[in-house]
Every structure is written in structure tokens, then in C-alpha cells.
Amino acid sequence: DIQMTQSPSTLSASVGDRVTITCRASQNINSFLAWYQHKPGKAPKLLIYMASSLQTGVPSRFSGSESGTEFTLAISSLQADDFATYYCQQYTSFPPTFGQGTRVDLK
């Protein structure tokens, strides 16, 4: 199985901060990388797919990028609604695998 390693595990930030979360794949995943936002008691929400494509309806402060097997989710200006846990997922091959998650909380 392809391993997805996210960092950091926890990130403390303030409203207005630019934050970045990194996800590293154990092998080439051909840009088949999605990012999800998950809040307690809610369903996860798709933010980014194919490493850098913004899902319809997702604010433009979210962006994704890639460099080889390293992928980054950036939030340009953190809003109060963005405090949540973020997961990357590779879906290039069976089985799809998630990173362990990055919790973004209030500094």
C-alpha cells in the first residue's frame, strides 16, 4: 500500500495567518491526490482534487500544489471556519490511503 505522511500533526494558527500542510507519498501517485476538511460530528468535505484543482464551491483561499511526491495544501488567510482537521488521500491505486491528518487549531 502507498503510505501518505502528513506534517505537521497539529498546527496552531491565528485568523488571517497563511498556513501550509504537507503530505508526502511513499511512491509516485501521478497527481491523484485529494485534500479533505473534516470537522467533529460532520462529514468530510472535498477541497482539492488532482493535487491542485479546486472543488466547486470551495473558497479560493484554499490551494494545492505538488513537487514530485510532496504535496502541499495552503490556506492563504485562515478564517474562523477553517479550524478543522485536514486529510490528504492518494487515489492512484488500490487501496486508496489517507494521511494521518493535520489538526489546525487556534493559537
Place this chain on the structure above:
Amino acid sequence: QVQLVQSGAELKKPGASVRVSCKASGYTFITAYVHWVRQAPGQGLEWMGRFSPRSGGTNYTQKYQGRITMTRDTSSDTAYMELTGLTSDDTAMYFCARGFSGYGRYDVWGQGTLVSVSS
């Protein structure tokens, strides 16, 4: 609007089975896979398997092989996930999700079903 609505919370005893339903609306049911993802308490997201409502085909992760069955009722646009031989380790929130693209990119999710396993 497009949505997936799951069945309610379940409390099961060890060794029992559970069946969770996921009713689709707002889109053509057979055009997308239904994936099942779970989250145990304090843990991350874990993919369990996917189901093709069009063909009835399934792909299960090895961890659940022999214990999991995914099915559908096309007359009601409902997908089902059954897990047998429950243990306390199966206590988790179970989500269904819609995916068009192979194994990922889940754009619509159910609200989740909490399955608790306790004697």
C-alpha cells in the same frame, strides 16, 4: 440537491453484524461508485471499500475481506454496507461517499452512522 442520507446509530454486541444504509438522491445512482470510509474514536479516516451500483462489483481492502459485504437496491437508490463478526475495534463512525473517479475524489458524503460495539 445531491445528497446521501445514512441510517441511524447502532448499538451492537460483540460477534453481531451491522448493516448501514446510504440512500442517494439528486443524481443518477448508477453513475457513481459508493465508497465506505470509517473513523474510529481518536483516529483518522480509513477507506474500507467501494461498490459499483451499475455492475454490483466490489473492491474491499484486505483488512475487511471475509467480514464485509456491500450491496444495493436500485429500486430505492440505496447502498448497503454489512460488517460481521463485530468487535470493540469496530466502534466507529461509518461514512458513505460518492466518487466518480476510480478510487478517490469523494464529492458528496453521507452524514455518518455511529456504530458502537459493547457487551
